[in-house]
Amino acid sequence: MGVGIATVTDLQLNALGSVLSLLAIVTTCVAQIMTNTIQKKFKVSSTQLLYQSCPYQAITLFITGPFVDGLLTKQNVFAFSYTPQVLAFIVLSCLISVSVNFSTFLVIGKTSPVTYQVLGHLKTCLILAFGYVLLRDPFSWRNILGILIAIVGMVLYSYCCSVESQQKASGEAAQISQVKEAESDPLLSAENGGGVVAEGGGGGARAPEWNSNKDLHA
Numbered sequence: 001m002g003v004g005i006a007t008v009t010d011l012q013l014n015a016l017g018s019v020l021s022l023l024a025i026v027t028t029c030v031a032q033i034m035t036n037t038i039q040k041k042f043k044v045s046s047t048q049l050l051y052q053s054c055p056y057q058a059i060t061l062f063i064t065g066p067f068v069d070g071l072l073t074k075q076n077v078f079a080f081s082y083t084p085q086v087l088a089f090i091v092l093s094c095l096i097s098v099s100v101n102f103s104t105f106l107v108i109g110k111t112s113p114v115t116y117q118v119l120g121h122l123k124t125c126l127i128l129a130f131g132y133v134l135l136r137d138p139f140s141w142r143n144i145l146g147i148l149i150a151i152v153g154m155v156l157y158s159y160c161c162s163v164e165s166q167q168k169a170s171g172e173a174a175q176i177s178q179v180k181e182a183e184s185d186p187l188l189s190a191e192n193g194g195g196v197v198a199e200g201g202g203g204g205a206r207a208p209e210w211n212s213n214k215d216l217h218a
Contacts, residue, residue, distance in 0.1 A: 001150075002148070002149030002150030003150050005146030007128070039108070046109045047102070121150050124150075128143060128147060
């Protein structure tokens with residue numbers, strides 16, 4: 001909400017734009033969740049996953065890109081006159097895209113898709129702030145309010161993640177201690193001289209007998 005207040009200046013709704021926006025949101029969510037799930041399920045690094053997925057992404061875009069571009073712009077992408085300068089910028093754009101994908105896979109693999117989105121919103125706020133400080137871009141109270149709301153949301157998210165991590169760590173420590181106590185219970189009972197009910201229906205308790213073969217059986 002804060003990023004929307006700070007960045008959205010001209011809002012126009014139509015059916016085509018709404019459908020494309022919804023598809024973009026759905027595909028982005030699915031891609032980021034699968035990126036996190038695959039890395040943790042198969043124990044692969046971000047570099048390995050990027051190496052395996054890049055050919056499929058390139059083929060998909062090469063096949064569907066010109067068709068979608070022609071459908072939306074009514075122009076053929078192959079009819080453009082590609083000069084060396086244009087090709088150089090295309091190659092530069094591809095290198096930047098690979099860097100963005102690598103950082104995306106790395107952050108999502110180490111954290112979560114939600115954390116990646118929060119980091120992206122922080123990047124947007126920093127871009128707006130540096131644009132005002134360095135480039136003297138126009139800055140209004142609406143931008144300031146949006147950035148403040150976004151920062152408050154990020155701080156609350158970080159606090160909730162920290163509390164959740166502490167609770168998880170304490171729960172795991174409690175489970176480990178319980179397991180250790182359960183493993184040491186027989187030894188403790190033997191050392192304390194706990195009585196054992198005598199066989200044969202006597203009903204009386206007698207002290208446990210020491211057998212040297214117990215260690216060998218154990």
